[in-house]
Each structure stands twice: as C-alpha cells, then as structure tokens.
Amino acid sequence: MNRVTAGEIAELAGVSQSTVSRALRGSPLVNPITRERVLRIANEKNYKVNTSASRLRSKQSRTLALLVHDDSDMGSDINPFFLSMIAAITKAAAEKNYDILLSFQQFSDDWIADYESSNKAEGVVMLGYGGYTDYIRKIGMLDNAHCVTWGPVIDGQPGHFVGCDNVHGGYVATQHLLDLGHRQIAFIGDVSDDCPEFQARHAGYRRAHEEFSVDPNPRLQATANPSELGGYEAAERLIDRDVGFTAAFCATDLNAIGAIRAFRNRNYHVPADISVVGFDDLPSIAYATPALTTVRQDTATAGDVLVETLLDLVRGNDVVSRLLPPELIVRQSSRRLRAEDAATSRSRPRLTDARTA
Amino acid sequence: MNRVTAGEIAELAGVSQSTVSRALRGSPLVNPITRERVLRIANEKNYKVNTSASRLRSKQSRTLALLVHDDSDMGSDINPFFLSMIAAITKAAAEKNYDILLSFQQFSDDWIADYESSNKAEGVVMLGYGGYTDYIRKIGMLDNAHCVTWGPVIDGQPGHFVGCDNVHGGYVATQHLLDLGHRQIAFIGDVSDDCPEFQARHAGYRRAHEEFSVDPNPRLQATANPSELGGYEAAERLIDRDVGFTAAFCATDLNAIGAIRAFRNRNYHVPADISVVGFDDLPSIAYATPALTTVRQDTATAGDVLVETLLDLVRGNDVVSRLLPPELIVRQSSRRLRAEDAATSRSRPRLTDARTA
DNA sequence: ATCTGCGATGCATACGTTTGCAATGGATTT
C-alpha cells in the first residue's frame, strides 16, 4: 500500500533520512525551518512511518494488550459492564498514543509473557478475572511481566491491581438504606472466597450496620451468582425464608434486576414494599422500572488509572494497587421506610393487584 | 524481556538461523528430524518470534483493525449488541491467527489508509456506522483500502458490507404477529433515510402485510431513535394517537423495552393487551419481564463472515456484500390475539390493577 | 565411473527505521 519511505521524503526535502526521522519525531536537534519543510513534504506525499520498522529498531511497540476473560463456555454472557470498560481503556490508551490489542481468552500462564517477548505489546490489562483466586496467584508469580488486573485489591496480594473500592461501595449503599430508616436489609450476592469483590461489598454492608449499631440478620444473606437469574433465585429463597425485610442491597445490578422481578412476581412492589440498591450502574439501568438506585463505578477514570498504572509499570516505576471510589446514584428503587412497616419490622405483600385477590 | 533470538537457537541446535526460521514456520524444506530438534530447543528456551522483525521483513502484520463508532459525545450509550459483535469478530480473527487492534473513534477519512500504510493492520472492520449514509459514501471511495463494514447492504452501493437481512427479519417478525391473528400492528423505529437498516426492517413489515393482504395503517408508525427512551416516547405518542392496535414490532430490543415500559405505565399489559416483538436479541433480553420475542442476529457467524470477507479482500479476491439470515426467537411477549380484541379491532386497557380503579 | 537430480542447509541481503557518533560551519570567546 504505502511505498513511500523516509528515504524518499529525505531526497525530496534535500536532507538525509536521519533528519527526516528526527523531524517527524519532533527532535530538538533539527532546525525549525528544516522540520517545517520535511513535514510539509511528508504530508503531501501522505507518508506514514512504518511501525514494524520503527518497533524493531526502537524495541517499543506502543501497544498494550487487553485480555478479557471469556467465560462464554460457561453459558454466562459477557457482562455489559465490560463493554464500557473496554471502551474506556481503549480511549485512555489512545490518549497516550498507545494502541490496544484485544483478545478474549481463557487465562493461560504464558499468554502474558508471550505478548511481551514477541514484542506485540508492552504490557497487558486484564479484565474479568476478579473472581478467580487461583489465577491471581499465578499472576503474582509474573513479577517480571507488565500486567495490571481490574479486580479486587487485597492487602499483601502479589501482582498489580486496580479496582473499585467495594467496601466503600457496599458501605454507602447500605448507609443510604439505613438513612432511609430501613433496619432489615437483605444482602444478595456471592460471599464465597471465590469472589473477593463481593465479599468486600458485604464487608461494607456490615460496616454500615455497625456504625448504626444494627445487627444484620445472617438469614437475610442470600448467595447468588452475579447474573440476573442468580438474583431472581436468591430473592425467591429470601422470601421463602419468611424473615421480614424492607430493603435489599444487591452485589450486582443484574442481581438487582432479577431480585426485583422475583419480588414483583410475589407481589412485593419496589420501592413501595422493598427498597433495592444495586451495584455497577449498567448503561441502561437508569431506564429500568423502577429506575435503579445503584453504586456507580466510573469506567472512564478506571480506564485512565489502569492504563496509567500499566505504563508506570512498563517504565519501571514503582506501582501500588489502587482503589477507585464508587459513587451512590439515588434513583427510584429506594425510598424512605413507611412508619407502619417500621412498626411491624416486617414487609408484607400489599395486595393491590386485583388478580391476586 | 525476550533476549533470545533465532540466531541463538540456531547456535544451540547446530544449524543456521535460516533453518530455525524455516523450521518454526513449518517449511517443507527442512528435515523433520532437524525441525524436531529446533522446535524442542526453541521451546526450552522459551523463544518467541519477534513480530516486529517478522512483519518488517514479510510486510504482513497479521493484524486487523476494528473501528467501533464512538457516539458517546451524543450521550447515547454504546449499544450492548456491539460487545457481542466485538467478541465474535475478535474470536473469528484469532481462529485465523490474526490479532485485533481495537479503536473507538469518530470516522476520519484517512484513518483506514493510515492503518494500512503504517503497516499496523492489513484491513479494517467497521462497526456501528450503519446509520451514517454520508460516511458510507466516503468509504465507497476507498476502493483501494481493505475495509468491510457491518451495516446495511444496499444494491449498487460502493464499498463492502456485511449485514443482517433486515428485510427478512422484519418480515418474519411481522409474519409471526399476523400468524397470531393480529391485524393492527404498530411499527416503532426510525424510517428516515439516515437509517437504512431500520428502513429495511420496515420494508419487511410491509411485505408481510402485503402477503396477508392487510393494509398497514400509516398512523401506526412511530419514529424513534434506537434507544430505550426512544421506544418509550414513541409508544406514548402511539397511544395518544388513539388508533387501536394489538401488537407492535420494534426496530430494536431497546425500543421494545422502552415501549413495554410505556405500555405498562398506561396500563396496557404485554402480552395480554399488546404483543411486542423486538430486534437484536440482546444478551439479557431473555430475562426481561416478559421475556421478549425478538429477531436474533447471530453475532458468531457475523464475526466469521466479516473476518472471512475482509481477508478475502486482503488476498485480492473478489468480494460480494453478504446478508445474514436472522432468526425469530419466540418468547413471552407475543401471544395469540384474543377473540374479543379481534372483534373490536381495538386494544383497551384492562383495569386489573386496583390502583387504577 | 561420471552425470544428473534432489533433499537439505547455509550465506547474505533487504525490510525501513532509530540513534550514537562524527563532521561541518559559523559565531563567540580569549
């Protein structure tokens, strides 16, 4: 396609190829007038630096790899939250003149090393591996590799991570519900060791309770995998336990959507009977019915920080894992507890639907 | 990172660097026994071909660029359908040993040429430019460039396109509703010239009507931009027009979700009062309430065909634009028209909710 | 025994850039 080389531009400009290279890269060594001429001619001839040659010589690829965990085998869809993250990371990289090499894969030990040693990329951002503790250990062993993972930040954990401050997120969500007068607040989400992120959100849930001197009822905790279906089933179990509750904090927006559907099926209205708070702020969640109160993870800054951190790592700087503060977004799915409900400490179906009468 | 070169492997194996190169690329020129030895040693030493050098010499990048239209400036979210497409394209490329370079950008005339002339990528897949007729013209002018766009396939249109057979999709969706006995079927979606894809879906809608010898009421067509909100507003307008209808075909799943919300607000139940069919089969749409009947675009084969077509183009083969057949997925949002509704030719709110009484 | 052919390998070059070093010339200093 592009047959024109720096040498040809040099000839046209009456300088050496070295000068052309320097002019294009903005070296202070070249005279402004010369630079001007070179740039003009290069532009006229539609010259583009051959990146292969450039990379070979400079040993820099100006490229980052983005590895997105692919669990499509497991039937679960790719979380739509990821699209937002992928876009944010790509844009953040573009701002720093880095390209993004995208890959959907299962984690493999040498994938990261491969990408670096083949000079395809200078580093790797990993997405969607938050729940995989065993993989995290492997990552930790790759100290020499340049790799930053979006996921849970755990003290003393090897490797480099950037993640949402899930404890704080769980805290503000629960605090919000407590502020509204709720005292029986369910928690829907997986708190097993496999999911440190959700454990953290649950920790925030407990911290808020402590601060309000409320003992959370352990029977109000329902395990759910992060999907919509998981939320639906957990909510059903919760209702079946027949422990009263007036609010639910869900570890995921999808969980929340599922839970709301289950509540509605059992004739509990949200937020009239049960207040619900989610987590993630999925793109279209504001248009759900009712619009979901949730905890937003700001993907734009997340992308910035991930790229920034990775580039620091590449440059050989010291890097610390970082937590990003999430933000509570109050919408229509949470509301102040009504007096009568507070009195009975119990939410009951409001039989307002004729079909149930 | 990777200091070991083909030359060093050669030395260890007691052969020349040429032989190492040939052995690794599976050339028939090298003796199987030698190849074996070279491969073993290369593996031991964790040798990886330096792609920069390889690309420079061979003039092939084994990389495709994926340009996703970024309209985040316009406030609209990136369609979640795209995530599925991005994943599909990336996987399809990976199967053919191609890497994907991802970019979210506004369209720019020279972006494509840039990527090729800089040897960053051998071709470009474009996503999300379906609605941009003016850009399509520009693309057409880039005959020399290797570029395939996911979008509307229009007869005689310059450039190379792969898209869903929207006419057929609109047809099967509408046929399904007609089969169920519906005769007043609304169409929600943008039929302006800006959106050839939605025009095509509308054309399928009309063709189905013709086949059933039904005249579609033009007042049952409501323009909506592709978002959830667009569907909501269009549905409201539709109801306000006070023309009876018992079903709605929405140009987009998001439109459908919005429309269902609007219907529910006005106390029309889906599917009891109004059947709704969407388009796209978004990942989580099966879990909506009610589960949406929709037209699925199979992203996996779409990705395959896009990559296949682009690689054909790169190889210099003749390429034709291709249409992919969509598939009707029947779920809970569509149902057979009840006799009384058919009689009145009119859907009325069923006042089953006590609060509205 | 000489020749031909072929399978297997090595030699050497080119891909287009970046960059350390040397060179040039004019200006400033001593």
Place this chain on the structure above:
DNA sequence: AAATCCATTGCAAACGTATGCATCGCAGAT
C-alpha cells in the same frame, strides 16, 4: 587570529527476521 563552542546535519550501524540463491552430499541413472 586562534581556540572553543554550539547548532545542525550526515554517516553508518544496528534491530531480528524471511527468503532467493548457491552449495553440498548422496542416491539413482546412464
């Protein structure tokens, strides 16, 4: 006037691979 310096430029050597061509040895043909 000689010496020094600085700004600007050119020279030439890499970077690590792929590949056309030459080479070599051996088997089969004549």
